[in-house]
Amino acid sequence: MFEQYHVGNVFDEMFIEPGKPRRHYAPIFQRLSDMDIDAFERRRRMADVLFRNQGITFTVYSDKRGVEKIFPFDLVPRIIPADEWELLERGLTQRITALNLFCQDIYHEQRILREKIIDPYLIYAAKSFRREMIGVHVPKNVYIHICGTDLVRGIDGKYYVLEDNGRTPSGVSYVLENRAVMKRVFPAVFNQYRVRAIEDYPYNLLHTMRYVAPVHAIDPTCVILTPGIYNSAYFEHTFLARQMGVDLVEGQDLVVENGFVYMRTTAGLRRVDVIYRRLDDDFLDPLCFRQDSVLGVAGLMNAYRVGNVALVNAVGTGVADDKAIYPFVPDMIRFYLSQEPILENVPTYICAREEDRKYVLENLDKLVVKSTNESGGYGMLMGHQATESQREEFREKILKEPRDFIAQPVVELSQHPTFCDGTNVISGDGSRCFEGRRVDLRPYILYGEKVIVMPGGLTRVALRRGSLVVNSSQGGGSKDTWVLEDEEQS
Amino acid sequence: MTLIVDPSQYRPSDTGEARPMLSRDADSMFWMGRYVERAEHVARLLRVHLMLLTDVGDLTPVLEHQMWLTILSSMRAGKEPEGSDPVSVRISRYMTFDPSNPSSIVSCIARARENARAIRESISSEMWECLNGIYLWITSEEAGARFEESPDEFYAHIMNSSMLFQGLTDQTLAHDQRWYFTQIAKYLERIDVTARVIETRFDVLSKMGAQLDQPIRNIHLMGVLRSCCSLESYRRQHLADLEGRRIAEYLILQKDYPRSIRFCVEQLHRATAGVRVSNGQHVPSAPERIFGRLEAQLEYASIDEILAEGLNEYLTRIEQAANEGSAALQKSYFLY
Numbered sequence: 124m125f126e127q128y129h130v131g132n133v134f135d136e137m138f139i140e141p142g143k144p145r146r147h148y149a150p151i152f153q154r155l156s157d158m159d160i161d162a163f164e165r166r167r168r169m170a171d172v173l174f175r176n177q178g179i180t181f182t183v184y185s186d187k188r189g190v191e192k193i194f195p196f197d198l199v200p201r202i203i204p205a206d207e208w209e210l211l212e213r214g215l216t217q218r219i220t221a222l223n224l225f226c227q228d229i230y231h232e233q234r235i236l237r238e239k240i241i242d243p244y245l246i247y248a249a250k251s252f253r254r255e256m257i258g259v260h261v262p263k264n265v266y267i268h269i270c271g272t273d274l275v276r277g278i279d280g281k282y283y284v285l286e287d288n289g290r291t292p293s294g295v296s297y298v299l300e301n302r303a304v305m306k307r308v309f310p311a312v313f314n315q316y317r318v319r320a321i322e323d324y325p326y327n328l329l330h331t332m333r334y335v336a337p338v339h340a341i342d343p344t345c346v347i348l349t350p351g352i353y354n355s356a357y358f359e360h361t362f363l364a365r366q367m368g369v370d371l372v373e374g375q376d377l378v379v380e381n382g383f384v385y386m387r388t389t390a391g392l393r394r395v396d397v398i399y400r401r402l403d404d405d406f407l408d409p410l411c412f413r414q415d416s417v418l419g420v421a422g423l424m425n426a427y428r429v430g431n432v433a434l435v436n437a438v439g440t441g442v443a444d445d446k447a448i449y450p451f452v453p454d455m456i457r458f459y460l461s462q463e464p465i466l467e468n469v470p471t472y473i474c475a476r477e478e479d480r481k482y483v484l485e486n487l488d489k490l491v492v493k494s495t496n497e498s499g500g501y502g503m504l505m506g507h508q509a510t511e512s513q514r515e516e517f518r519e520k521i522l523k524e525p526r527d528f529i530a531q532p533v534v535e536l537s538q539h540p541t542f543c544d545g546t547n548v549i550s551g552d553g554s555r556c557f558e559g560r561r562v563d564l565r566p567y568i569l570y571g572e573k574v575i576v577m578p579g580g581l582t583r584v585a586l587r588r589g590s591l592v593v594n595s596s597q598g599g600g601s602k603d604t605w606v607l608e609d610e611e612q613s
Numbered sequence: 614m615t616l617i618v619d620p621s622q623y624r625p626s627d628t629g630e631a632r633p634m635l636s637r638d639a640d641s642m643f644w645m646g647r648y649v650e651r652a653e654h655v656a657r658l659l660r661v662h663l664m665l666l667t668d669v670g671d672l673t674p675v676l677e678h679q680m681w682l683t684i685l686s687s688m689r690a691g692k693e694p695e696g697s698d699p700v701s702v703r704i705s706r707y708m709t710f711d712p713s714n715p716s717s718i719v720s721c722i723a724r725a726r727e728n729a730r731a732i733r734e735s736i737s738s739e740m741w742e743c744l745n746g747i748y749l750w751i752t753s754e755e756a757g758a759r760f761e762e763s764p765d766e767f768y769a770h771i772m773n774s775s776m777l778f779q780g781l782t783d784q785t786l787a788h789d790q791r792w793y794f795t796q797i798a799k800y801l802e803r804i805d806v807t808a809r810v811i812e813t814r815f816d817v818l819s820k821m822g823a824q825l826d827q828p829i830r831n832i833h834l835m836g837v838l839r840s841c842c843s844l845e846s847y848r849r850q851h852l853a854d855l856e857g858r859r860i861a862e863y864l865i866l867q868k869d870y871p872r873s874i875r876f877c878v879e880q881l882h883r884a885t886a887g888v889r890v891s892n893g894q895h896v897p898s899a900p901e902r903i904f905g906r907l908e909a910q911l912e913y914a915s916i917d918e919i920l921a922e923g924l925n926e927y928l929t930r931i932e933q934a935a936n937e938g939s940a941a942l943q944k945s946y947f948l949y
Contacts, residue, residue, distance in 0.1 A: 175749065176742050176745060176746055176749070177738070177741075177742060177745070178730070178733075178741065178742075178745045352727075352730055352731050357730075358733075361730075361733035361734045362734075364734035365733070365734040365738075370635055370638075370734075371732075371733075371734045371735075372635060372637075373637065375637070376635050376636070376637050386635060387635065387636045387637075388633035388634055388635055388636060389633060389634050389635075389636055389639050389790060389888065389892060389945075389946040390633035390634075390892035390893065390894075391633075393633055
């Protein structure tokens with residue numbers, strides 16, 4: 124199955140050179156090479172059926188045919204050895220700590236602005252900056268309780284942080300479900316490795332939520348707030364609610380009275396203490412943010428400000444994952460922690476800066492331009508693949524609203540063998556075989572009593588040949604991610 | 614092995630008190646239960662009807678047409694669908710696959726699933742996978758092919774799936790108020806359909822009256838019992854003696870048979886009381902009072918009095934009371 128495999132000139136997760144796997148991939152390489160292609164295909168179909176029957180789906184907005192889709196799943200796991208993971212874990216812990224200190228600072232003393240590390244203009248012009256949060260005390264001073272950080276590997280094999288998702292990162296349910304499905308369809312392969320368990324994530328998440336509960340709540344009622352069943356991540360909301368055993372509420376289920384939040388139950392109103400909200404700041408409270416929001420709860424911000432309810436993540440964390448603030452994260456680490464960053468950023472040009480903008484406009488054909496206000500792979504220009512008219516369109520947009528754009532050099536993401544079944548994933552010659560497809564990695568970090576980095580994460584795959592866009596909304600798939608236990612310790 | 618006990622981890626929920634339930638969840642739970650039950654009834658009515666037509670042989674076109682229309686009126690499915698196909702094809706397709714017909718099996722399953730999806734975290738994975746499985750199957754091409762091949766098997770499959778779902782509901786859900794709401798839904802729907810089946814079928818029978826000779830009449834009477842899934846248990850009670858009066862008595866007043874209206878009302882009374890108790894209230898709730906009164910009424914009713922009053926009039930009264938109970942339930946627990 125690997126006879127035709129082409130390693131090319133990017134970093135390959137499995138192979139050092141054709142036919143020669145890296146040490147931690149050797150057992151699975153052997154197993155797959157011995158396997159009959161039809162047997163592999165059968166297992167793949169089995170996985171598809173499991174996903175479909177369980178309704179593990181996401182919603183694509185532009186797709187008119189059917190709104191629910193399975194997230195394409197590739198059976199070959201991505202494997203991360205213990206020493207590599209140890210570095211990532213330290214780097215991610217350092218990063219979430221700095222990001223939390225930054226949020227606390229920005230909404231209180233603003234030392235980082237006064238000491239001219241970050242230009243105040245970039246903060247105040249950020250759409251996600253919430254002036255309503257200035258001076259507001261949040262429980263235990265934690266802003267970003269849940270973070271999903273996107274990592275990529277360059278040609279040199281080094282991990283870079285592409286972005287921090289500090290608002291409502293999604294995808295963790297797929298991580299857990301991918302693992303469950305993998306164990307069912309490939310038990311033998313799974314047992315060949317000592318893979319670190321990720322199944323306690325819901326438990327840790329619940330503890331993270333309870334940690335920030337108001338002091339008056341002896342047995343805090345925690346809930347997840349969802350925009351409803353038509354949201355693209357609805358499956359995940361129900362999944363987490365089920366795993367934690369908490370109620371999944373919609374805005375209409377909640378009501379604020381005398382500064383407390385209650386939910387409407389069959390036995391009357393019941394107080395709610397901690398809300399993991401999967402709703403953007405904008406929609407949370409029509410009295411405070413968007414008045415046309417019917418998804419939120421009127422008066423929620425008041426209850427939050429007086430400390431009668433905790434929100435996870437806090438309001439206003441978007442300022443920390445704004446794409447124009449991202450370039451300053453290494454500076455934040457130095458500023459707040461007096462440490463050198465363990466994980467590097469991808470070099471970034473801020474179009475709001477004159478000299479950067481000039482460079483960007485001159486090199487549009489070499490850069491990736493991203494809108495600071497969009498996510499999910501929308502509002503992006505892949506300069507080297509774009510047409511002249513697309514580049515022209517972005518040139519005008521940048522000149523009009525420079526604050527809204529950043530640019531980065533194209534990162535040649537690492538590739539990983541992925542099964543081409545001829546339908547979802549099509550190989551170069553259309554045959555069924557393994558080919559390299561670009562991947563990224565999104566680990567999930569919880570910040571509660573202590574920082575917990577889930578040993579694993581979502582490996583997203585760009586299913587189209589040569590494509591660098593891994594987002595599920597743009598036709599990406601996913602893989603199970605195995606973090607191995609330290610051999611010396613075991 | 615010793616369990617680690619940490620007093621600081623003690624929570625009020627440890628006393629075993631049930632957690633209250635979101636009103637919206639209760640609402641969805643209720644409709645999920647109702648639609649599954651409804652899909653089963655539609656499947657059974659169609660299956661029995663097809664079988665009946667085979668048994669009675671050639672009917673006059675007028676009579677056959679009339680009989681098909683009883684299916685629509687039993688399910689309050691509106692007007693007869695238009696088209697050039699024979700009436701049997703038109704109506705069975707309309708009641709099975711037409712998504713624009715809210716009473717079709719496909720619509721019922723789709724709505725049940727939609728409600729289940731809205732409370733995915735409140736029901737068990739087994740329930741969800743079962744319901745999602747039926748939905749995926751009935752919307753697949755395979756289901757259409759199975760239907761063409763053998764409608765009988767097709768409908769049997771739908772009925773069995775519904776039974777499986779109910780079994781899973783009983784065995785994987787705690788019997789707290791979540792479960793009670795599914796029970797209330799099921800029995801309300803069953804009363805509704807059973808009452809209408811009795812009304813429409815006896816109506817047709819009495820209109821045809823003298824036209825029917827004994828064997829054909831018996832087949833029709835068996836059809837009534839089969840439509841309510843009650844033929845075999847009726848025989849065990851009354852032997853194969855088919856008589857309209859006894860059949861009506863059996864379907865309305867029979868004690869301890871899960872398809873009789875009386876049994877359904879008893880269950881409604883029990884379940885509404887269950888909801889009230891699990892919410893820690895001591896005074897009977899509004900729906901509970903309505904179903905309790907109805908239960909007493911059925912317990913002391915006699916079939917002769919019912920027939921003297923008029924079967925349709927009596928059943929209409931029962932349906933009205935059930936609707937009032939249902940409205941009281943919604944007002945007490947769902948509206949917010």
